[in-house]
Amino acid sequence: MKRLGKGVSPIIATIILVLIAIAAGVMLWLWVSGFITSTPAQQPALNERIKIDAVNISSSSSSSGSNLSIYVRNMGSTNVTITAAYILTTSNTAIAYSTSINVMIPPGQVTKINMNIPATASANIKPGYAYVAKVVTANGVEATYTFVWP
Numbered sequence: 001m002k003r004l005g006k007g008v009s010p011i012i013a014t015i016i017l018v019l020i021a022i023a024a025g026v027m028l029w030l031w032v033s034g035f036i037t038s039t040p041a042q043q044p045a046l047n048e049r050i051k052i053d054a055v056n057i058s059s060s061s062s063s064s065g066s067n068l069s070i071y072v073r074n075m076g077s078t079n080v081t082i083t084a085a086y087i088l089t090t091s092n093t094a095i096a097y098s099t100s101i102n103v104m105i106p107p108g109q110v111t112k113i114n115m116n117i118p119a120t121a122s123a124n125i126k127p128g129y130a131y132v133a134k135v136v137t138a139n140g141v142e143a144t145y146t147f148v149w150p
Contacts, residue, residue, distance in 0.1 A: 038139050047078035048137055052145035053110060055133050069097075069112050072143065074105040079123040080141070085115050086134040089139040090146070094129075094133070125149050 056069040068087065074080045081104045086097040096117040105111045113135065117125070125131070126149065133145045 024056050028069045044104065047076050048080050048141040049074070049140060050080055050082075050105070050137060051075055052133055052135060052143050055062040055145055055147045057084045057150060059108055063122045065121065067115055068115045068133070070102075070115065070135060070145070071112055072105060072108055072135055073110045077107050079104055079106055081138040082111075082113060082135050083138050085113055086132075086136075087115070087117065087121075088132040088134060090130050090132060092132075094118075095124055 014122055015090060051073045053071045053073050055071070058067045060068070072083055082101055084097065084099045089094045089095060092124065098115050101113060103111055103113055128148065130146055130148050134142060135149060137143050
C-alpha cells in the first residue's frame with residue numbers, strides 16, 4: 001500500500017521548537033522585568049531618607065514646661081512629610097509626643113520641628129540622663145537621635 005500523507009520534515013519541526021522556546025523566553029523576560037521596574041514606584045518609603053541632626057532644649061518657666069527643637073534633614077530624593085515626633089526614655093517609654101505635625105521637607109534641606117513638652121511631662125525628665133528624640137514620616141520612615149537632657 002502506498003502512503004498518501006507525509007509527516008513534517010525534521011528541519012521544520014526543529015525550527016518550530018526553537019520559535020516556541022524563544023517566544024516563551026520573551027514572555028518570561030517581560031513578566032520578570034515588570035516586577036523589577038514597578039517595585040520602587042509602588043513603595044515611596046524606599047525613596048525617603050531622613051536624619052535628625054541636632055536637638056535644642058530651651059527650658060521655660062516650670063509652669064509651662066519646656067520647648068524642644070528637633071532639626072531634621074531630608075537625605076532622600078523626594079519630599080518628606082513629618083507627621084509625628086516623640087521624646088522617649090532609652091527603654092522606649094514615651095515621655096512626650098506630638099502626632100499633629102505636618103511639616104514638609106524638600107530633598108537636601110534641614111527643617112526645625114518645634115515641640116512643647118508640658119510641665120507634667122517635664123516632671124518625669126531628669127537632668128543628666130539620656131533621652132531619645134524620634135520623628136516619623138507619613139510613610140512610616142523613622143529617625144532617632146539620642147541626647148542628654150541638660
